[in-house]
Amino acid sequence: MPLNKQWKFTPSLPRRILSVTDLGSQIHRAVLQLIDASLPNRCLMCHQGIELGSGICPSCLNAVLYQTPSCLGCGRSLVVQTAYCGACMKQQPLKVVAPASYHHGIGEQVAAIKYQAQLAGLEAMTAALVRRVLALEQLHLIQRPQALVIVPLHPNRLRQRGFNQAWLIAESLSRQLDIPLIEDALVRIVDTRPQEGLTGKQRRRNLADAFRLKADFGYQRVAIVDDVVTTGTTAQTIAKLFEVDYIQVQVWCLARAEAPGLLEP
């Protein structure tokens, strides 16, 4: 079906959600086929020969994952894995589950997914996130969500980029953990400008009313999936939409950027 035909919106919101979702799925299925067809047999990081399809070799991957337990609130290193560090304990911020810090080597690979459509490392990084989820579950620090949702791209952005990296990650997580991915739960109704380079206040203003949650979302526990969490403004904006309906929210991502001041020199 020609793309431009798919993109003719009717003014009614339900129809609009439907056409965006249909197009998203079509594009994403095509992207998945492309990934399978284009995987290199060299590690993206050290360029050594590896088994076809694994993207990043185990020693490079292990080197960029968290080497110590870390706070689910702020990413700070901990001695023992608890949910929160002392500073986060009082406020109990949104739990962000990530296998790695954005600033310690994995950031480049995560950014390459989005900006260069370099998808070879996606499965290895997602598997690392799965291991992190299972470890935290075993420690009873998170509860398994009943559904996954992704941070949606506005249709204009989806058309430009051709895929939503969050969908690719969530689809893989959904398969590995057997948790349904609810593709049409959230819609991005405003085409916001990129968050990079904005102050906290500008970020919040930029995102105000950007998303809408489907009225009959029937789950009590949900994980929002994104490629990277930097300031957390996007995740918090979406979390609020769920929390007004008493839905428990956590965030899953491939890498998180710690709050400024927490990074070692």
Ligand SMILES: [Zn+2]
């Ligand atoms: Zn390597």
Ligand SMILES: [Zn+2]
């Ligand atoms: Zn903390």
